[in-house]
Amino acid sequence: MVIKKEETISIKIYRVNISVILTIMLTCNEKPKDILLMTYVVALTGGIGSGKSTVADAFANLGVPLIDADVIARQVVQLGTDALSQIVTRYGNNILLADGSLNRAVLRQKIFSEQQEREWLNSLLHPLIQQETQRRITATKEPYLIWVIPLLIENNLFSQADRVLLVDVDKEIQLTRITSRDNITRQQAKQILSAQTTQKERLACADDVINNNGNFVELSSMVSILHQQYLDFLLLPNLTKKF
Ligand SMILES: CC(C)(COP(=O)(O)OP(=O)(O)OC[C@H]1O[C@@H](n2cnc3c(N)ncnc32)[C@H](O)[C@@H]1O)[C@@H](O)C(=O)NCCC(=O)NCCS
Numbered sequence: 001m002v003i004k005k006e007e008t009i010s011i012k013i014y015r016v017n018i019s020v021i022l023t024i025m026l027t028c029n030e031k032p033k034d035i036l037l038m039t040y041v042v043a044l045t046g047g048i049g050s051g052k053s054t055v056a057d058a059f060a061n062l063g064v065p066l067i068d069a070d071v072i073a074r075q076v077v078q079l080g081t082d083a084l085s086q087i088v089t090r091y092g093n094n095i096l097l098a099d100g101s102l103n104r105a106v107l108r109q110k111i112f113s114e115q116q117e118r119e120w121l122n123s124l125l126h127p128l129i130q131q132e133t134q135r136r137i138t139a140t141k142e143p144y145l146i147w148v149i150p151l152l153i154e155n156n157l158f159s160q161a162d163r164v165l166l167v168d169v170d171k172e173i174q175l176t177r178i179t180s181r182d183n184i185t186r187q188q189a190k191q192i193l194s195a196q197t198t199q200k201e202r203l204a205c206a207d208d209v210i211n212n213n214g215n216f217v218e219l220s221s222m223v224s225i226l227h228q229q230y231l232d233f234l235l236l237p238n239l240t241k242k243f
């Protein structure tokens with residue numbers, strides 16, 4: 001089920017901006033794509049294995065641009081990057097695979113078993129990920145984009161989003177999906193969950209919630225409904241309309 005919460009302050013600000021833009025458009029006789037410089041940012045968040053990538057793929061199939069923090073996190077530690085050198089300096093060559101790339105499974109084990117190591121890695125990578133994210137948001141021209149950001153709440157990144165879409169899933173289903181996808185034990189999966197915020201906290205921050213306890217078909221139809229709602233809101237602005 002897709003749940004929508006009451007209109008938020010950030011939405012109100014954005015809608016005022018949209019109305020200003022439309023006024024300028026009418027005055028200048030410009031086309032929307034020439035004037036509509038701001039892309040509406042929908043932050044897609046949720047716990048590990050909740051289904052963020054699956055939801056993001058469904059939006060992408062509808063033509064919505066994606067910016068995925070997990071993908072950027074991989075790019076900033078590619079071969080030859082300064083971040084990868086710093087990781088090797090801290091952990092030694094054992095943190096690399098035979099081809100010189102990062103051994104993600106080993107690093108995952110380290111950072112989710114020791115908080116200090118997680119904080120160190122976060123302080124190295126998060127500024128780099130944020131910088132690249134901002135660059136991509138600014139470069140996007142479509143009416144809205146999906147920003148896949150697992151740690152939106154943990155890192156207090158709300159000011160960079162216009163709306164928060166949560167993928168919510170019951171913990172038991174989540175544990176089953178993570179352990180079968182990542183080939184890790186329940187204990188390891190629980191360790192990762194305990195490094196993330198709670199379901200209650202996530203629900204309190206969300207504007208829209210997709211419940212992913214069901215199957216892929218149900219998930220995809222919820223995405224289609226939300227996509228239509230976002231487009232209706234953005235392309236036919238009506239200041240009396242609730243969103
Ligand atoms: C530790 C790493 C190498 C493990 O890689 P792996 O391929 O196994 O996992 P992947 O990158 O796909 O992340 C899977 C999920 O783990 C969770 N996760 C990853 N890093 C963190 C973290 N620092 N704190 C809490 N949860 C995290 C997120 O839910 C994420 O979606 C990797 O997660 C990483 O580089 N993490 C630090 C960067 C980061 O914080 N990424 C999260 C998005 S900003």
Ligand SMILES: Nc1ncnc2c1ncn2[C@@H]1O[C@H](COP(=O)(O)OP(=O)(O)OP(=O)(O)O)[C@@H](O)[C@H]1O
Nearest residue numbers: 047048049050051052053054177181214215216219
């Ligand atoms: N509705 C569903 N029914 C069955 N399996 C699902 C469903 N949604 C997602 N999955 C599976 O659950 C696993 C986790 O989904 P996905 O990778 O999309 O989550 P994620 O939130 O992006 O994970 P991560 O936080 O690790 O990046 C995947 O193997 C995916 O195929």
